[in-house]
Amino acid sequence: MTETVLSIDNLQTHFFTRGGVVKAVNGVSLSVNRGEILGLVGESGSGKSITGFSILGLVDEPGRIVGGSIRLLDRELVGLPDPELRRLRGGRMAMIFQDPMMTLNPVLRIETQMIEAIQAHEKVSRKEAWTRARDGLAQVGIPSPEERLKCYPHELSGGMRQRVAIAIAFLNRPDFIVADEPTTALDVTIQSQILAEAQKLCRDSGTAMIWITHDLSVVAGLADTIAVMYAGRVVETGAAAEVVAAPRHPYTSGLIRSVPGEHMTGKRLFQIPGMTPSLLRLGAECPFSERCFARTPVCAQVPDLVPDLVPGHGATEEAAIGDNRHPRAVRCHHPLSAAEPLPTGPLSAELPS
Amino acid sequence: MTALLDIRNVSKVFRTPLDGAEKLANLVGANNREIRVQATDDVSLSLNRGEVLGVVGESGCGKSTLGRTVAGIHEATSGDIVWKGKALSQMTSRERKAYVLAVQMIFQDPFSSLNPRKRIVQAVSEAPVAHGLISRRERDDYTVEMLNRVGLDPSLRDRFPHQFSGGQRQRIGIARALAVNPEFLVCDESIAALDVSIQAQIINLFMDLREELDLTYMFISHDLSVVRHISDRVAIMYLGRVVELAPTSELFAKPLHPYAEALLAEAPDLRAGKRTFHPIKGEVPSPLNPPSGCHFHPRCPQATEICKAVKPELREVAPGRQAACHLLSDAA
Numbered sequence: 110m111t112e113t114v115l116s117i118d119n120l121q122t123h124f125f126t127r128g129g130v131v132k133a134v135n136g137v138s139l140s141v142n143r144g145e146i147l148g149l150v151g152e153s154g155s156g157k158s159i160t161g162f163s164i165l166g167l168v169d170e171p172g173r174i175v176g177g178s179i180r181l182l183d184r185e186l187v188g189l190p191d192p193e194l195r196r197l198r199g200g201r202m203a204m205i206f207q208d209p210m211m212t213l214n215p216v217l218r219i220e221t222q223m224i225e226a227i228q229a230h231e232k233v234s235r236k237e238a239w240t241r242a243r244d245g246l247a248q249v250g251i252p253s254p255e256e257r258l259k260c261y262p263h264e265l266s267g268g269m270r271q272r273v274a275i276a277i278a279f280l281n282r283p284d285f286i287v288a289d290e291p292t293t294a295l296d297v298t299i300q301s302q303i304l305a306e307a308q309k310l311c312r313d314s315g316t317a318m319i320w321i322t323h324d325l326s327v328v329a330g331l332a333d334t335i336a337v338m339y340a341g342r343v344v345e346t347g348a349a350a351e352v353v354a355a356p357r358h359p360y361t362s363g364l365i366r367s368v369p370g371e372h373m374t375g376k377r378l379f380q381i382p383g384m385t386p387s388l389l390r391l392g393a394e395c396p397f398s399e400r401c402f403a404r405t406p407v408c409a410q411v412p413d414l415v416p417d418l419v420p421g422h423g424a425t426e427e428a429a430i431g432d433n434r435h436p437r438a439v440r441c442h443h444p445l446s447a448a449e450p451l452p453t454g455p456l457s458a459e460l461p462s
Numbered sequence: 463m464t465a466l467l468d469i470r471n472v473s474k475v476f477r478t479p480l481d482g483a484e485k486l487a488n489l490v491g492a493n494n495r496e497i498r499v500q501a502t503d504d505v506s507l508s509l510n511r512g513e514v515l516g517v518v519g520e521s522g523c524g525k526s527t528l529g530r531t532v533a534g535i536h537e538a539t540s541g542d543i544v545w546k547g548k549a550l551s552q553m554t555s556r557e558r559k560a561y562v563l564a565v566q567m568i569f570q571d572p573f574s575s576l577n578p579r580k581r582i583v584q585a586v587s588e589a590p591v592a593h594g595l596i597s598r599r600e601r602d603d604y605t606v607e608m609l610n611r612v613g614l615d616p617s618l619r620d621r622f623p624h625q626f627s628g629g630q631r632q633r634i635g636i637a638r639a640l641a642v643n644p645e646f647l648v649c650d651e652s653i654a655a656l657d658v659s660i661q662a663q664i665i666n667l668f669m670d671l672r673e674e675l676d677l678t679y680m681f682i683s684h685d686l687s688v689v690r691h692i693s694d695r696v697a698i699m700y701l702g703r704v705v706e707l708a709p710t711s712e713l714f715a716k717p718l719h720p721y722a723e724a725l726l727a728e729a730p731d732l733r734a735g736k737r738t739f740h741p742i743k744g745e746v747p748s749p750l751n752p753p754s755g756c757h758f759h760p761r762c763p764q765a766t767e768i769c770k771a772v773k774p775e776l777r778e779v780a781p782g783r784q785a786a787c788h789l790l791s792d793a794a
């Protein structure tokens with residue numbers, strides 16, 4: 110049986126700034142199963158980090174969750190008082206940041222920090238906590254963990270520091286972890302080591318994870334499911350392999366086709382015209398409409414995120430794409446059909462007016 | 463055919479000498495030593511006119527140093543750059559000036575190289591006016607022409623850099639480089655800071671410009687899929703040395719050097735689907751203290767005794783293919 114660990118429904122987190130209300134998260138819905146990884150992708154400013162912060166209860170003024178629900182197992186997190194959120198953080202849920210120094214204290218030895226992290230949530234002896242800390246480091250591929258435990262963060266390389274931060278996040282076998290671009294600053298060979306370790310830890314500990322990245326290629330190799338964000342909303346979600354193989358939303362499709370690949374060598378890349386809209390001035394229309402090749406007059410209304418039904422997908426009757434565990438959903442009035450050939454070439458000049 | 467640009471045995475060493483306090487401390491028995499980094503180590507590459515040479519490798523392997531040496535920003539510690547048959551070290555100051563204009567560099571963050579108080583029209587037309595390529599009166603028309611060429615709305619030319627998005631700023635950086643009629647562009651991580659959809663726009667622009675202006679590129683990037691897309695040949699660097707050089711399609715079909723093989727296997731690939739990772743062990747060693755022999759030997763699954771002791775030379779190991787690996791030279 111698959112168990113849904115985290116489910117978010119219509120989450121809205123807004124920033125009340127002097128310039129106006131920034132709708133950073135404007136109706137996000139997604140869910141993650143036990144032991145699985147959801148890749149949350151989208152371009153910068155689309156609301157990925159704020160979605161992560163909202164789950165952990167880390168949104169600061171002038172930001173506020175103004176609507177929606179976040180359920181961790183059977184518990185509603187929206188509206189939970191701060192002390193209770195703090196108890197959950199580092200225990201049942203944790204966050205890994207792009208900069209590991211957000212987690213690590215520069216003036217304490219790794220040992221001290223890890224033992225404290227364990228003892229804050231569990232009554233165990235120092236000796237036992239130390240053993241768990243050492244095993245935690247070994248699990249993320251840190252050579253000679255006993256010696257590293259005695260180090261201060263600045264004595265480690267960037268890749269090592271990130272591994273320590275990951276080990277700390279997993280220390281108390283949390284139900285859920287958000288990892289926010291944890292390998293973006295690292296080199297390919299180090300990134301690949303860390304992806305391998307994260308994948309294994311989730312599988313072994315049953316932790317559900319949201320892996321935030323702007324790099325579709327990373328989640329294609331790592332994640333079980335994908336949620337694509339645009340302008341504060343999830344526009345498409347489903348099993349990772351299916352979304353990448355047959356994107357339904359014009360934005361997802363554009364993103365995938367703009368990544369260089371073997372078959373494209375030397376040719377012009379597909380390009381999505383224009384750039385992302387300002388979150389301060391979102392109107393009633395589909396926020397992607399000004400860049401979209403498929404738009405029609407109905408796109409003046411924001412579409413809902415609806416379960417994806419495709420006529421004649423394999424069989425003659427309507428069948429939902431996706432297995433039951435990873436339902437597919439898309440937020441578009443004119444989702445691309447799996448069979449329909451994708452438009453090729455740069456479309457900037459061919460936008461409908 | 464002589465190469466347009468020939469990099470001959472170029473090495474660059476950065477030295478950070480001891481400061482006064484460290485020297486004093488040494489007098490009383492401390493052992494402070496000058497910091498010495500060999501950023502590039504005997505690199506030889508040549509580029510033909512119209513060609514795109516990709517340069518890849520992990521951070522600190524010397525890509526930027528090589529690019530800056532080619533662009534005349536750094537002086538090589540040893541070796542020489544030969545431009546159209548003439549060595550940089552032999553050039554008159556006049557020839558050298560022409561060279562510095564002919565070879566332009568495009569950086570990762572154009573913002574840092576754009577003066578925040580200068581309007582775009584100034585940023586773009588400054589150098590061509592200073593070098594007498596255009597007269598002051600032609601500044602405005604010339605800027606319009608350059609902005610059109612890079613796909614930027616010319617009516618924005620009186621704005622300041624901060625009023626532009628990342629992708630637009632990169633277009634401004636490119637327009638500024640093109641304004642001095644270069645023949646050769648060194649692109650150093652020029653699209654790394656941009657979002658995917660904007661990356662595609664800029665890559666397309668580079669490819670269009672190559673055709674329109676018959677440009678030659680040295681395209682430096684840590685992103686293998688981008689390099690594969692745009693390059694005719696690719697050089698892979700590790701700790702200051704070129705370890706493999708090959709035509710792009712052949713390299714990606716079958717990398718020969720063990721490091722090249724590991725790097726290609728581990729690059730994330732959108733179309734490969736979910737996978738189990740089998741990464742190579744360890745990290746890139748510190749360039750302050752590089753391993754003996756082949757720099758890659760501590761991480762190499764196939765290393766033997768000779769790899770620890772002897773530096774492998776970059777040499778032809780198959781027709782059109784060069785690699786620096788004992789394993790391959792023995793077989794050849």
Ligand SMILES: Nc1ncnc2c1ncn2[C@@H]1O[C@H](COP(=O)(O)OP(=O)(O)O)[C@@H](O)[C@H]1O
Pocket residue numbers: 124126131132133151152153154155156157158159160170171172388
């Ligand atoms: N403290 C803040 N005040 C105002 N706006 C903010 C604040 N933090 C984030 N935002 C806005 O929220 C939007 C989403 O941000 P973020 O979640 O960080 O995007 P991503 O992680 O996808 O790049 C951005 O447009 C950003 O400008």
Ligand SMILES: Nc1ncnc2c1ncn2[C@@H]1O[C@H](COP(=O)(O)OP(=O)(O)O)[C@@H](O)[C@H]1O
Pocket residue numbers: 476477499500501519520521522523524525526527528749
């Ligand atoms: N100006 C400099 N002074 C001292 N060391 C430098 C300087 N520039 C680069 N280095 C060193 O040279 C090595 C190669 O750096 P770089 O060429 O920037 O590599 P890459 O661009 O491949 O990341 C690194 O170890 C770096 O620290």
Ligand code: SF4
Pocket residue numbers: 358359360395396397398399401402403404405408412440441442443444
């Ligand atoms: S709703 Fe309309 S404008 Fe928006 S993505 Fe779908 S087709 Fe394009």
Ligand SMILES: [Mg+2]
Pocket residue numbers: 157158159
């Ligand atoms: Mg972010």
Ligand SMILES: [Mg+2]
Pocket residue numbers: 525526527651
């Ligand atoms: Mg560099």
